[in-house]
Amino acid sequence: MANLHPNSGDPKVTYEYRRKKHAEEMRMQVVTFTMMIFFTVIAFAAVGAGFSKWFIVPFVLLLAVVQVIFQLYYFMHMSHKGHEAPQLFMYSGMLVAFLTILTFVTIIWW
Amino acid sequence: MSSIAHTQKRGFAGTVWDYLTTVDHKKIAILYLLAGGFFFIVGGIEAMMIRIQLAVPNNDFVSAGLFNEIITMHGTTMIFLAAMPLLFAFMNAVMPLQIGARDVAFPFINALGFWLFFFGGLFLNLSWFLGGAPDAGWTSYASLSLASEGHGIDFYALGLQISGFGTLMGGINFLVTIINMRAPGMTYMRMPLFTWTTFVASALILFAFPPLTVGLFMLIFDRMFGSGFFDVAMGGNTIIWEHFFWIFGHPEVYILVLPAFGIFSEIFPTFARKRLFGYSSMVFATVLIGFLGFMVWAHHMFTTGLGPIANAIFAVATMAIAVPTGIKIFNWIMTIWGGSIQFTVPMLYAVAFIPSFVMGGVTGVMQAAAPADYQFHDTYFIVAHFHYVIVGGIVLGLLGGAHFYWPLMFGTMLSEKLGKITFVLFLTGFHLTFFIQHFLGLMGMPRRVWTFLPGQGLEAGNLISSIGAAFMAVGIIIMLVNVVITQKKNIQVGRDPWKDGRTLEWSLPSPTPFYNFKQLPLVRGLDPFWIEKMEGKTEMTPAEPIGDIHMPNNSFVPFVISLGLFIAAFGAMYHADEGKGWAIPVLIIGMLVTFGAMLYRSIKDDHGYHIHKEDLLDDAGKGGTH
Numbered sequence: 001m002a003n004l005h006p007n008s009g010d011p012k013v014t015y016e017y018r019r020k021k022h023a024e025e026m027r028m029q030v031v032t033f034t035m036m037i038f039f040t041v042i043a044f045a046a047v048g049a050g051f052s053k054w055f056i057v058p059f060v061l062l063l064a065v066v067q068v069i070f071q072l073y074y075f076m077h078m079s080h081k082g083h084e085a086p087q088l089f090m091y092s093g094m095l096v097a098f099l100t101i102l103t104f105v106t107i108i109w110w
Numbered sequence: 111m112s113s114i115a116h117t118q119k120r121g122f123a124g125t126v127w128d129y130l131t132t133v134d135h136k137k138i139a140i141l142y143l144l145a146g147g148f149f150f151i152v153g154g155i156e157a158m159m160i161r162i163q164l165a166v167p168n169n170d171f172v173s174a175g176l177f178n179e180i181i182t183m184h185g186t187t188m189i190f191l192a193a194m195p196l197l198f199a200f201m202n203a204v205m206p207l208q209i210g211a212r213d214v215a216f217p218f219i220n221a222l223g224f225w226l227f228f229f230g231g232l233f234l235n236l237s238w239f240l241g242g243a244p245d246a247g248w249t250s251y252a253s254l255s256l257a258s259e260g261h262g263i264d265f266y267a268l269g270l271q272i273s274g275f276g277t278l279m280g281g282i283n284f285l286v287t288i289i290n291m292r293a294p295g296m297t298y299m300r301m302p303l304f305t306w307t308t309f310v311a312s313a314l315i316l317f318a319f320p321p322l323t324v325g326l327f328m329l330i331f332d333r334m335f336g337s338g339f340f341d342v343a344m345g346g347n348t349i350i351w352e353h354f355f356w357i358f359g360h361p362e363v364y365i366l367v368l369p370a371f372g373i374f375s376e377i378f379p380t381f382a383r384k385r386l387f388g389y390s391s392m393v394f395a396t397v398l399i400g401f402l403g404f405m406v407w408a409h410h411m412f413t414t415g416l417g418p419i420a421n422a423i424f425a426v427a428t429m430a431i432a433v434p435t436g437i438k439i440f441n442w443i444m445t446i447w448g449g450s451i452q453f454t455v456p457m458l459y460a461v462a463f464i465p466s467f468v469m470g471g472v473t474g475v476m477q478a479a480a481p482a483d484y485q486f487h488d489t490y491f492i493v494a495h496f497h498y499v500i501v502g503g504i505v506l507g508l509l510g511g512a513h514f515y516w517p518l519m520f521g522t523m524l525s526e527k528l529g530k531i532t533f534v535l536f537l538t539g540f541h542l543t544f545f546i547q548h549f550l551g552l553m554g555m556p557r558r559v560w561t562f563l564p565g566q567g568l569e570a571g572n573l574i575s576s577i578g579a580a581f582m583a584v585g586i587i588i589m590l591v592n593v594v595i596t597q598k599k600n601i602q603v604g605r606d607p608w609k610d611g612r613t614l615e616w617s618l619p620s621p622t623p624f625y626n627f628k629q630l631p632l633v634r635g636l637d638p639f640w641i642e643k644m645e646g647k648t649e650m651t652p653a654e655p656i657g658d659i660h661m662p663n664n665s666f667v668p669f670v671i672s673l674g675l676f677i678a679a680f681g682a683m684y685h686a687d688e689g690k691g692w693a694i695p696v697l698i699i700g701m702l703v704t705f706g707a708m709l710y711r712s713i714k715d716d717h718g719y720h721i722h723k724e725d726l727l728d729d730a731g732k733g734g735t736h
Contacts, residue, residue: 085289089285089313089316092313092317092401093316093317095404096317096357096404099404099405100321100353100357103353103357103408104350104353106420107408107416107417107420108347108349108350108353109347109349
């Protein structure tokens with residue numbers, strides 16, 4: 001089952017099946033692309049509206065994280081099978097990087 | 111026929127050239143073993159000098175400055191240039207065979223990794239002859255290392271940087287190999303434990319070496335190019351180095367000990383003639399140690415003043431590591447329990463490892479309690495602790511592994527009799543040297559001290575410790591004699607020399623054919639070779655018909671790339687000195703050599719060659735001749 005994704009070139013994957021998959025994926029890509037543009041607009045709006053920076057900074061960062069997840073899963077195909085190892089290593093790397101940054105902003109005194 | 115004739119007998123120069131250009135994981139393993147063994151002896155000689163100096167009070171065998179250089183080089187050499195390459199030797203020799211692969215994923219990168227490590231180590235050790243070795247301890251804390259005169263610390267930073275690149279490449283290579291190149295049927299949960307520990311250790315290398323690289327670059331820039339990352343007077347912060355070093359340094363100890371655990375996890379089932387007890391919990395514990403290894407680094411810095419909250423968090427996280435380690439210890443004991451045990455030399459090392467390592471682990475939990483650590487910090491108690499885990503865990507693993515895998519790597523069997531003598535001498539010496547150091551530390555003897563005064567109750571302990579060190583040295587010398595005698599006699603022992611091999615590496619003819627597997631094996635469960643043997647077969651069931659095998663060509667480029675960086679490092683180091691106008695050109699020439707070699711590699715197509723099916727069929731019956 002591992003290589004039953006639409007780009008596998010496996011003849012067992014029928015034309016009909018591929019067509020359906022492609023259509024589904026296209027729809028997801030359009031939806032996420034629209035949402036990403038919408039998020040960007042909101043981010044600019046939030047800054048423009050002049051809220052407190054304690055709201056804006058975390059809010060914009062949150063939107064950015066969501067956009068990165070969209071990018072990875074819907075445009076770079078991480079939602080497909082066979083990406084378990086890259087996912088594991090990406091998340092482990094993010095965890096280590098996060099811990100390092102957390103340390104440097106909390107327990108190193110200046 | 112040309113491809114197989116390719117490995118026929120050749121003269122001495124031909125052999126040297128073959129090893130300089132090889133991309134075969136089995137030969138790279140031998141290179142790692144030779145280079146790592148050489149640095150192990152260098153580090154051992156430094157250890158002997160430390161113990162001679164400290165054998166009696168008020169000794170002046172070496173001067174205080176030289177003593178600092180010796181302890182620094184002992185630690186740095188043993189960790190970076192002996193333990194890691196020796197483990198890489200076993201990883202290279204065994205892991206691809208265990209998963210049924212014909213080589214690692216990137217054979218060229220594998221060779222490059224070795225040569226970078228080798229030239230980095232060479233550069234670091236040349237400091238002895240070029241104006242003094244580094245003298246700020248293997249941790250090289252920034253305030254001290256920035257104040258160090260001469261070029262010692264520059265040798266440290268540049269040498270470790272170069273060899274670190276090599277290690278990082280090696281780690282990534284192993285990861286890709288294990289993820290992508292397992293034989294048909296070799297699922298993750300059928301991988302032998304040594305492959306699992308190689309996998310987790312490589313992942314730790316991937317995440318732990320970049321912080322070291324960053325830290326070393328900052329140190330290089332602070333010392334050689336006038337920046338101020340660690341210089342408080344320029345607005346920097348000296349603590350940054352400590353964090354970077356230990357974010358790397360703590361995972362580093364797991365990078366070292368996990369493969370040693372893996373070697374023991376292979377030795378126990380083989381000589382207890384039972385499958386490993388609790389295989390899945392062993393895998394779980396290995397992965398958990400890998401994760402927890404990244405969340406405990408600040409326990410090296412309890413006394414730095416991180417504050418009670420940070421200290422408490424890191425203390426609890428540190429103690430948590432005892433849980434997966436305990437799982438492993440119990441599993442090993444349960445593996446032996448009820449087995450049909452053979453006390454061969456590897457098994458002796460494995461059995462001795464359990465109590466030795468547990469003693470190191472217990473003192474580790476003692477130090478994890480942050481308030482208690484304020485008492486232990488920078489005393490000989492710490493020295494005793496980390497030698498118990500490193501020698502009791504890693505070195506016993508390396509020695510046991512050397513005896514265990516010697517027939518796989520060289521086709522000959524080390525003498526059991528001499529091996530047992532080495533074992534007794536080394537184990538006795540080890541406990542004699544380091545057990546007493548716990549008490550020396552509790553009595554107040556500080557770590558890294560050049561000498562001590564009489565009449566403080568430290569004489570007897572230090573003398574005993576030095577005598578123990580001599581035992582270890584004699585043990586290692588006997589082992590070297592054993593190696594020479596065995597290789598001189600050169601009695602080939604053939605396939606499955608221990609008779610009870612369980613995993614794929616023992617299913618291969620000896621010496622292992624340069625293409626490893628004529629046909630990729632079909633893996634039908636954990637311990638695949640054992641399964642076949644239990645069904646009365648002597649070979650693995652093939653998973654594919656005999657076909658052409660694609661092989662990589664040898665290449666001299668990895669050597670040249672590494673040599674270029676070696677040359678450039680001299681330029682970088684001397685450029686700030688007065689009257690050394692040649693330094694900048696040397697830096698540029700070195701970089702040109704490196705980048706030129708990389709460009710050559712990029713432009714020139716090298717598709718390797720094929721071993722043809724007919725040649726493989728001819729090769730049949732001769733047991734995969736060389």
